[in-house]
Every structure is written in C-alpha cells, then in structure tokens.
Amino acid sequence: MIEVKGLTRYYGSFAAVQDASFxxxxxxxxxxxxxxxxxxxxxxxxxxxxxxxxxxxxLVGGIDATVAPDALRRRIxxxxxxxxxxxxxxxxxxxxxxxxxxxxxxxxxxxxLPRVMETCRLTDSANQVIGELSHGYRKxxxxxxxxxxxxxxxxxxxxxxxxxxxQIVEMRSVVRALKSFATVLISSHILSEIAQTVDRILxxxxxxxxxxxxxxxxxxxxxxxxRLSVIVRGRLDACEEALAKSDLVDGYELTAAGxxxxxxxxxxxxxxxxxxxxxxxxGLGVRSVQDAMGELEQIFLELTRAAGAPAALESKQNPVLKxxxxxxxxxxxxxxxxx
Amino acid sequence: xxxxxxxxRRDLAGYLNSYxxxxxIAAVLLVDGLLFNAIALGNVPKxxxxxxxxxxxxxxxxxxxxxxxxxxxxVAEERQTGTIVLVDSSPVGSWQLVGGxxxxxxxxxxxxxxxxxxxxxxxxxxxxxxxxxxxxxYTGLLLVAAAVAAIGTFASAISRSQLVAGxxxxxxxxxxxxxxxxxxxxxxxxxxxxxxxxLFDKHYRGFMRGQINTEDVVYFLSICFVFLMLASRFMAARxxx
Numbered sequence: 076m077i078e079v080k081g082l083t084r085y086y087g088s089f090a091a092v093q094d095a096s097f098x099x100x101x102x103x104x105x106x107x108x109x110x111x112x113x114x115x116x117x118x119x120x121x122x123x124x125x126x127x128x129x130x131x132x133x134l135v136g137g138i139d140a141t142v143a144p145d146a147l148r149r150r151i152x153x154x155x156x157x158x159x160x161x162x163x164x165x166x167x168x169x170x171x172x173x174x175x176x177x178x179x180x181x182x183x184x185x186x187x188l189p190r191v192m193e194t195c196r197l198t199d200s201a202n203q204v205i206g207e208l209s210h211g212y213r214k215x216x217x218x219x220x221x222x223x224x225x226x227x228x229x230x231x232x233x234x235x236x237x238x239x240x241x242q243i244v245e246m247r248s249v250v251r252a253l254k255s256f257a258t259v260l261i262s263s264h265i266l267s268e269i270a271q272t273v274d275r276i277l278x279x280x281x282x283x284x285x286x287x288x289x290x291x292x293x294x295x296x297x298x299x300x301x302r303l304s305v306i307v308r309g310r311l312d313a314c315e316e317a318l319a320k321s322d323l324v325d326g327y328e329l330t331a332a333g334x335x336x337x338x339x340x341x342x343x344x345x346x347x348x349x350x351x352x353x354x355x356x357x358g359l360g361v362r363s364v365q366d367a368m369g370e371l372e373q374i375f376l377e378l379t380r381a382a383g384a385p386a387a388l389e390s391k392q393n394p395v396l397k398x399x400x401x402x403x404x405x406x407x408x409x410x411x412x413x414x
Numbered sequence: 415x416x417x418x419x420x421x422x423r424r425d426l427a428g429y430l431n432s433y434x435x436x437x438x439i440a441a442v443l444l445v446d447g448l449l450f451n452a453i454a455l456g457n458v459p460k461x462x463x464x465x466x467x468x469x470x471x472x473x474x475x476x477x478x479x480x481x482x483x484x485x486x487x488x489v490a491e492e493r494q495t496g497t498i499v500l501v502d503s504s505p506v507g508s509w510q511l512v513g514g515x516x517x518x519x520x521x522x523x524x525x526x527x528x529x530x531x532x533x534x535x536x537x538x539x540x541x542x543x544x545x546x547x548x549x550x551x552y553t554g555l556l557l558v559a560a561a562v563a564a565i566g567t568f569a570s571a572i573s574r575s576q577l578v579a580g581x582x583x584x585x586x587x588x589x590x591x592x593x594x595x596x597x598x599x600x601x602x603x604x605x606x607x608x609x610x611x612x613l614f615d616k617h618y619r620g621f622m623r624g625q626i627n628t629e630d631v632v633y634f635l636s637i638c639f640v641f642l643m644l645a646s647r648f649m650a651a652r653x654x655x
Binding site: 086123124125126127144145146148149151153155157159160161163164172173175176177178220 | 427496497500502504
C-alpha cells in the first residue's frame with residue numbers, strides 16, 4: 076500500500092529525513108517510533124501530501140506523491156499531533172464539512188457519518204460544540220475527520236499524547252478498529268504504548284530508519300539469544316547454582332525477594348523450553364517466565380544509540396531488521412564477571 | 415470551484431460566529447455615520463453632489479481599514495491554530511484556498527459597504543442626487559475593498575501571525591496610496607509609472623465624482639489579480655520549502 080524509497084527531506088540545509096525506505100502492506104498497522112526531532116512527523120507530513128520530498132519516491136496505492144498530490148490526498152486521512160479542529164463548529168457539522176472538502180458528496184458523507192461516529196465513539200457527542208469537548212474527545216474528532224472520506228491510509232501523529240490512561244485504552248481500540256478498512260501508520264515516542272497497538276514498528280533516528288520489525292524481532296535484534304524475565308520459588312544460592320551450571324545461559328542477574336527470586340536471563344539461542352525444564356529439574360518452582368518486554372525502552376535506546384554511526388544503516392545481514400553491524404555495548408554478564 | 419465555495423462557506427460562518435466581524439462592521443458604520451453627519455452634511459449649505467463626493471471620500475478610509483482588519487486573520491489565524499492542515503491535506507488547490515478565503519472576506523466587506531447606502535439615500539430628502547453618481551461611488555468603494563482585501567489576503571498568506579499580516583497590509587496599502595507624493599518628486603518617465611500606481615489620487619477620485627473609467631477599473635482588478643496570484647503561489651510553494 077505504501078512504498079517509500081530513498082525519501083529525503085531537507086529544511087534549508089538541515090536533512091530532517093535521509094534516505095528512508097520502507098514498505099507497508101494493505102490493512103497493516105505500523106508504528107513509526109523515534110525520539111523527538113527524529114524525523115517522524117516529517118515522514119508523516121510527506122506521506123500525507125502536506126510536504127513534497129526533496130528526493131526519493133513516495134507511492135501510496137501506486138500514486139506518486141509528487142506526480143499526483145491531489146489524488147494522493149484523497150486516499151489519505153491525516154491527524155497531526157494537535158487535532159486541527161474549528162472549535163466553534165459542532166462535531167457532525169465539522170465532519171460533514173471535512174468530508175466534502177476531501178472530495179465526497181454530501182450524500183456520501185451523510186451515509187458514512189454514522190459509521191465514523193460509531194468507530195470513534197462519538198455518537199453521543201454529535202451535536203456538541205468542539206470547543207466544549209475534553210482533550211480525549213477532541214482526539215477522537217481528529218481521527219473521525221481523518222477517516223470520514225474512507226481513506227485507504229490513515230496517518231496518526233502521536234494519537235495518544237496528552238491522553239489519560241483510560242483515554243489511552245479507548246484510543247487503542249479506536250485505532251485497532253481502523254484496521255478493518257485502512258492501512259494505519261502511527262507515530263509515537265512511547266515505545267510501550269505503540270507496541271500494544273501496531274503489527275510492526277519502524278524505528279527512526281536522526282532522520283534514518285535504523286530498524287524495522289515486530290516487537291519480538293526488535294527485541295531479538297539486540298542479541299542472538301532470548302531475553303527472559305523469570306520468577307522462581309527457591310533459595311537464591313540454589314537458583315544461582317542452577318543458572319551458573321547451565322550451558323543454555325549466557326548471562327543473568329538475580330534479585331531475591333523473600334522466598335521468590337527474580338532473574339533476568341539471557342539465553343544462548345532460543346532455548347526457552349529446555350531452560351524451563353532445567354529450572355524445574357533443579358528443584359526450583361517456576362512461577363513466571365516472560366519475554367523481557369519490560370526492557371522495551373532499553374531496546375529502543377540501544378537501537379538508536381548504536382545507530383548513531385552512519386554505518387549502522389549499511390547492514391545487509393538481515394533484510395528485515397536494519398540493525399547495526401556493531402553489537403550494542405552491553406554490561407558483562409554474571410558468568411563473565413565470575414570468570 | 416467546489417473546494418473554494420466550501421472554504422468560503424466555512425470562513426463566512428467563522429465571521430458570523432465571532433465578534434470580530436460584527437465589531438468591525440459596527441465600528442465602520444458608526445464612524446461612517448459620524449463622519450457623514452459632521453463632514454459630508456456639515457453646517458454649511460452645499461450641493462448634494464458635493465455631499466455625496468465627501469461621503470465617498472471618507473468612506474474610502476473606513477473601507478481600507480475594514481478590509482485590512484477583516485483579511486489579516488484569513489490564513490494567518492489558520493496557521494496559528496493549526497487548522498491549515500485540514501486544507502493542506504485535502505485535494506484542494508492553493509488557488510481554491512486563497513479564492514475561498516478571499517470570497518468570504520469580500521462577502522462581508524460588500525455587505526458592510528452596501529449597508530452604508532442609507533446615508534447617501536438620506537440626501538434625497540432635501541437634495542437632488544444622480545443615481546449614477548451613487549452607483550459609481552459604490553463601484554469605486556467595492557473595487558477599493560476588493561483590492562485591499564487581495565493585499566490583505568496576500569499579507570495573511572505570507573505571515574505567521576495576524577499582527578504581522580495586518581502590518582504588512584498597512585505597509586503595502588499605504589505605499590500604494592502615497593505614490594502620488596513620490597510622483598511629485600520623480601522625473602519622467604518614472605513619474606508616469608509611479609503616478610499610475612497611485613491608488614487613491616489617480617484611480618479613486620473619479621469614482622468619488624461619479625465617473626467610472628475603464629482604466630481605473632482595470633487598475634483595481636489588476637491589483638486583485640496580482641496579489642491573489644502571489645498569495646496562491648506562496649501557498650503552493652510552502653509544500654516545497
């Protein structure tokens with residue numbers, strides 16, 4: 076649905092985006108992840124037809140952004156970080172106006188409006204003046220204006236910023252609902268939030284795409300083995316002995332809390348099942364084994380830190396993950412320390 | 415064309431839903447009324463034609479000020495509030511955006527200008543006035559409103575804030591008005607060019623006296639075209655900057 080090749084965008088002499096290339100399939104939800112100033116919004120604005128690329132090709136449904144920008148804009152729904160709303164208008168009046176501005180007839184908008192209201196959970200607020208709505212509701216109206224013309228691609232720039240926890244949960248379900256009829260591209264700098272909504276993540280740093288893949292792939296890209304967060308019942312020394320003896324374990328860190336021991340373990344290869352058998356065999360009560368998803372922020376920081384060197388982009392080893400050729404610097408494992 | 419009308423319709427509603435449009439129109443009608451009573455009618459007996467001429471003389475000033483005040487917000491306000499994104503991400507050309515904005519401002523301005531028609535109509539009570547004189551005067555006022563609104567639309571398109579837009583409009587409009595002063599000290603052939611550009615002295619005085627000259631009409635329409643085209647080109651070029 077979206078094909079971007081060698082996208083570069085300059086503001087004066089500053090390159091906000093450099094040589095970015097990626098593809099997004101139809102009905103896929105993809106997250107664009109990066110720190111503030113990384114170039115996320117620039118990519119989204121180019122895809123939405125608000126800005127032209129300085130170099131490279133942007134195709135949305137086969138339509139070139141520079142050749143047929145108006146045709147591209149018909150296929151795109153865009154919500155910037157601050158929803159563009161006329162505060163004095165009523166919700167339904169505003170959506171009707173936007174729908175017609177996007178090229179729909181009045182009859183088409185009237186037919187589409189109930190579905191959009193339902194998708195964005197705005198049915199009860201149809202007659203309310205936008206200026207009187209809460210921040211969360213304004214975000215929903217922002218999404219509604221982005222989908223009122225039934226676009227093939229919906230682009231949401233930081234849709235969850237400024238929302239409270241309850242609104243975030245609601246917004247996630249609204250975004251997931253968009254997948255039923257559109258390809259969705261979301262930007263965020265909050266990794267844990269984006270990870271719960273998207274099918275795939277593109278990591279951007281200093282204007283370059285430094286990694287892409289699923290959450291698990293990104294996590295795995297930092298090492299050859301799986302990273303686990305394990306909680307067992309047993310003595311600390313027994314647990315340490317079991318891990319130290321194991322050939323499956325590359326490194327570990329232990330924390331004792333009463334009769335429970337928490338272990339952060341790095342395995343040699345994806346040997347999770349065998350590792351759990353070893354723990355049980357050692358007489359330890361396995362309470363919980365999870366992928367170390369709590370370290371997402373760390374993964375992101377390591378990816379972006381390692382990508383500081385331009386060479387990081389040139390890795391051809393993995394066609395999915397454009398991970399750095401150099402491994403990120405890691406703390407010595409317990410085994411190394413013991414040795 | 416459809417996009418232009420949609421933008422004009424929304425902007426017009428924006429004027430009607432805010433105090434700004436009403437405040438400007440009310441202030442202009444009040445000032446026009448006071449000036450009509452104090453200057454045009456005055457205490458000295460005059461010919462009716464002279465009363466009408468003086469009415470169109472000061473109405474020029476109030477129309478120029480109203481045009482600047484009503485147009486400085488057109489694009490700059492949308493940029494400040496971020497709603498310009500709605501139009502930028504829609505399949506609407508920059509000329510439609512500029513045209514729609516201009517059309518809404520002109521609708522308000524035309525309503526305001528024509529709302530003053532009761533003043534020259536009052537002259538009929540005790541005097542004798544040519545309908546043609548009034549028609550010519552209002553044609554001139556509408557052309558002035560159209561030209562200054564085009565300048566205001568351009569200034570608003572290139573400015574980030576409404577204040578800067580208003581200031582830019584004032585600078586361009588005043589420069590065009592005082593061209594006759596510059597023409598006094600210029601040498602031929604430059605004097606002809608500068609004199610021709612004089613918005614008030616060269617091209618408006620005829621309307622005040624009840625004359626409609628094609629040259630003057632072309633001048634005002636040229637200003638509209640040039641500044642609206644510049645505004646449109648500027649809006650289109652933003653996508654590449």
